[in-house]
Amino acid sequence: MRHSWRIGRIAGIDINVDSSWFIIYFLLTWMLATSYFPQSLPSYRGAFYWVISLLTSLLVFASVLIHELAHSLVAIKQGDTVRSITLFILGGVAQITEEPKDPVSEFVMAIAGPLVSFFLGSFFFMLSLLLLGVNDPLLVMISYLGLINIILGVFNLLPGFPMDGGRVLRSIVWKITGDLRKATQIASFSGRAFSFLLISIGIFEILQGSLSGLWLVFIGWFLHSAAVKGYHQVLMRTRLNNVTAEDLMVEDLKTVPGHVKVQELVDVHILKKKERVFIVVDNGKMKGIVCLEDIKTIPRDKWKSTDVNEIMIPREEMEIVSSDTDGETILAKLMSRNIRQVFVMDGNSIRGVISSGDIQRYMQLRSELDKK
Numbered sequence: 001m002r003h004s005w006r007i008g009r010i011a012g013i014d015i016n017v018d019s020s021w022f023i024i025y026f027l028l029t030w031m032l033a034t035s036y037f038p039q040s041l042p043s044y045r046g047a048f049y050w051v052i053s054l055l056t057s058l059l060v061f062a063s064v065l066i067h068e069l070a071h072s073l074v075a076i077k078q079g080d081t082v083r084s085i086t087l088f089i090l091g092g093v094a095q096i097t098e099e100p101k102d103p104v105s106e107f108v109m110a111i112a113g114p115l116v117s118f119f120l121g122s123f124f125f126m127l128s129l130l131l132l133g134v135n136d137p138l139l140v141m142i143s144y145l146g147l148i149n150i151i152l153g154v155f156n157l158l159p160g161f162p163m164d165g166g167r168v169l170r171s172i173v174w175k176i177t178g179d180l181r182k183a184t185q186i187a188s189f190s191g192r193a194f195s196f197l198l199i200s201i202g203i204f205e206i207l208q209g210s211l212s213g214l215w216l217v218f219i220g221w222f223l224h225s226a227a228v229k230g231y232h233q234v235l236m237r238t239r240l241n242n243v244t245a246e247d248l249m250v251e252d253l254k255t256v257p258g259h260v261k262v263q264e265l266v267d268v269h270i271l272k273k274k275e276r277v278f279i280v281v282d283n284g285k286m287k288g289i290v291c292l293e294d295i296k297t298i299p300r301d302k303w304k305s306t307d308v309n310e311i312m313i314p315r316e317e318m319e320i321v322s323s324d325t326d327g328e329t330i331l332a333k334l335m336s337r338n339i340r341q342v343f344v345m346d347g348n349s350i351r352g353v354i355s356s357g358d359i360q361r362y363m364q365l366r367s368e369l370d371k372k
């Protein structure tokens, strides 16, 4: 089960903490309190190490948050929507809804995070110079933060998609070739190569008896699946580019009168006609739409007493596109609003319905035909 909590809002972006984040927060604090601080400041006591470590860990994740904010603010400036930034076990991730429109925007957005990390790192290092001989604990803490920010910047610049460096690589190949799909393919390939490298180093470390190798295996595995997923998303987008609602929609929707009971809808219409979506009509006029999923929202013992009118999605609330809307827009609509289907209407007449399942089936058919 995944849980996350909203801890605040910055520039209209929800800041969330995933439950898995507590694991890494604890691990880092534990490592700092039992090894880093006792080694760097041997003359202090146990409780002090824990207090300063809890604080240092918090500042590490504040740095991660600032890195993600840098990406997000650039994205917002470019006209994208950023819903949230979530801190989780592997760091932070910003939910940016639109894919970059051109190579230059992508480049700027990707490089912003590492640049800010480098800036923070240098800032902490300079601060630590001022603290030399003034306050030892603060000095040790600040130089640790400096180091972490530099590492954060460098690691993110590894040229494997979907890391920042991979996005930078993609934007450059995209700029040169003009082909987003090809650029993503190359960046994703390099991302997978890096993930295998990380996994190999991790396994090597484990064989040497160091359990920290597990961590590298974990990160490598995560990057691998993200690289594959990122490529598939782009593939899907480009394939949907020259497809319209007309191609994707399921046509010939059956109608049902609004005043029939839900029980009748199930027995007579759904089970007999083997359909999942019906247009609700009264006096020949379309009033809304009813789907199998709407029926599941009411208990079975209410089926005999509830009208279809009461459970339908009224026309005003239906998500509507026209038959010439392109596939990419439809997919984005389905995904970003988390809705089950969009309806295709030309003027007042309903032409069909499209669910994400319909898009997947279409893509499946297309890719099988492409193989031939």
Ligand SMILES: [Zn+2]
Residues within 6 Å of the ligand: 067, 068, 071, 113, 114, 156, 164
């Ligand atoms: Zn980044």
